[in-house]
Amino acid sequence: MSKTAYVRTKPHLNIGTMGHVDHGKTTLTAAITKVLAERGSGTFVPFDRIDKAPEEAARGITINIAHVEYETDTRHYAHVDMPGHADYIKNMVTGAAQLDGAILVVSAADGIMPQTAEHVLLARQVGVDHIVVALNKADTGDAELIELVELEVRDLLSQHGYDGDSVPVVPVSGLKALDGDPRWTASIEALLDAVDTYVPMPERYVDAPFLLPVENVLTITGRGTVVTGAIERGTVRMGDRVQVLGAEVESVVTGLETFGKPMDEAQAGDNVALLLRGVPRDAVRRGHVVAAPGSVQPARRFTAQVYVLSGREGGRTTPLTTGYRPQFYIRTADVVGDVDLGEAAVARPGDTVTMTVELGRDVPLESGLGFAIREGGRTVGAGTVTEVIG
Numbered sequence: 001m002s003k004t005a006y007v008r009t010k011p012h013l014n015i016g017t018m019g020h021v022d023h024g025k026t027t028l029t030a031a032i033t034k035v036l037a038e039r040g041s042g043t044f045v046p047f048d049r050i051d052k053a054p055e056e057a058a059r060g061i062t063i064n065i066a067h068v069e070y071e072t073d074t075r076h077y078a079h080v081d082m083p084g085h086a087d088y089i090k091n092m093v094t095g096a097a098q099l100d101g102a103i104l105v106v107s108a109a110d111g112i113m114p115q116t117a118e119h120v121l122l123a124r125q126v127g128v129d130h131i132v133v134a135l136n137k138a139d140t141g142d143a144e145l146i147e148l149v150e151l152e153v154r155d156l157l158s159q160h161g162y163d164g165d166s167v168p169v170v171p172v173s174g175l176k177a178l179d180g181d182p183r184w185t186a187s188i189e190a191l192l193d194a195v196d197t198y199v200p201m202p203e204r205y206v207d208a209p210f211l212l213p214v215e216n217v218l219t220i221t222g223r224g225t226v227v228t229g230a231i232e233r234g235t236v237r238m239g240d241r242v243q244v245l246g247a248e249v250e251s252v253v254t255g256l257e258t259f260g261k262p263m264d265e266a267q268a269g270d271n272v273a274l275l276l277r278g279v280p281r282d283a284v285r286r287g288h289v290v291a292a293p294g295s296v297q298p299a300r301r302f303t304a305q306v307y308v309l310s311g312r313e314g315g316r317t318t319p320l321t322t323g324y325r326p327q328f329y330i331r332t333a334d335v336v337g338d339v340d341l342g343e344a345a346v347a348r349p350g351d352t353v354t355m356t357v358e359l360g361r362d363v364p365l366e367s368g369l370g371f372a373i374r375e376g377g378r379t380v381g382a383g384t385v386t387e388v389i390g
């Protein structure tokens with residue numbers, strides 16, 4: 001069966017829903033696709049097609065990130081629906097790493113909760129510069145409560161370096177919009193307008209050497225190994241030679257698709273699936289990087305500026321010292337690393353410190369790259385690479 005090729009008619013952006021567990025991210029994602037499908041631009045993706053794993057259905061939570069696509073009048077979006085549950089932050093970080101903007105979903109009935117704050121911090125760290133707030137479940141709350149939650153969210157965003165005063169905050173009801181209630185269908189339209197206008201089209205480095213952080217790996221029986229993710233920079237064409245950093249193999253791109261639609265060429269920002277010739281399924285993993293051969297030099301040692309979260313922010317309550325070995329979340333990778341604090345030797349919760357890190361394996365690094373530090377299921381630090389040592 002031949003598939004319809006992807007035709008680039010509008011600028012493409014990557015957005016997604018993040019926020020605390022059960023605040024309604026998946027419901028809102030389904031509602032957005034429904035409202036737009038009714039406008040004739042896209043396909044409705046029902047809730048159970050987004051949370052489709054049996055464990056997700058049984059537990060009523062999102063575990064894996066899921067991608068849907070839709071179009072507004074002015075833009076084409078790939079939308080990643082991220083899990084809110086604290087146990088699946090790892091998947092959330094992978095999703096957030098590819099976003100140009102995020103929809104922070106906050107239940108107007110509950111207000112900000114631990115993963116609301118953690119997601120904002122992580123989004124900031126992985127380079128999400130623009131957030132639009134959906135005050136969901138607005139059908140349940142009274143106006144006064146909604147106003148209070150709005151103030152609280154603006155404050156939280158300001159604390160993390162976002163412009164909390166100017167961020168659009170839109171009261172919505174994903175559930176009622178899914179039901180077709182016109183008042184709440186209009187709230188989804190208002191949210192999408194806010195995303196269209198508030199999240200700018202990022203600069204795309206289409207002329208840079210190709211680089212794609214691997215989000216997922218799958219096998220197409222009889223055809224080979226497919227890697228998926230959002231292209232960070234550059235352009236890739238059918239037949240291009242690429243290098244898989246992490247797997248240390250070279251390959252040729254023999255298939256290229258976005259949301260099931262074939263393309264001859266994909267560029268920075270596109271959310272794609274690449275079929276790689278002759279690469280065994282188990283050689284490639286999330287966290288590896290596919291790049292133009294020789295274009296990046298992986299490294300494992302770097303210096304960084306790191307903020308150590310306080311106990312109140314969900315971080316450690318005790319200082320960390322040289323020799324500390326947490327996990328570093330860099331792009332889609334999580335890698336163990338040894339921390340050296342130099343002469344300071346100790347960093348207390350709430351401190352901003354300079355550290356030297358030696359990772360457990362080589363990864364493509366560059367100064368300015370943001371990362372998160374996690375330990376035993378919680379985020380303990382947020383940092384930026386200041387210098388790559390080698």
Ligand SMILES: Nc1nc2c(ncn2[C@@H]2O[C@H](COP(=O)(O)OP(=O)(O)OP(=O)(O)O)[C@@H](O)[C@H]2O)c(=O)[nH]1
Pocket residue numbers: 019020021022023024025026027028060061062063082083084085136137138139140172173174175176
């Ligand atoms: N009243 C009301 N309930 C809602 C609304 N949106 C979602 N819900 C309910 O809230 C619960 C959680 O919804 P989900 O969409 O699964 O929440 P989620 O944020 O995706 O949860 P995780 O992905 O597990 O973090 C479900 O029972 C929904 O029906 C809303 O706008 N109003």
Ligand SMILES: [Mg+2]
Pocket residue numbers: 025026027051061062081082083084
């Ligand atoms: Mg969900």
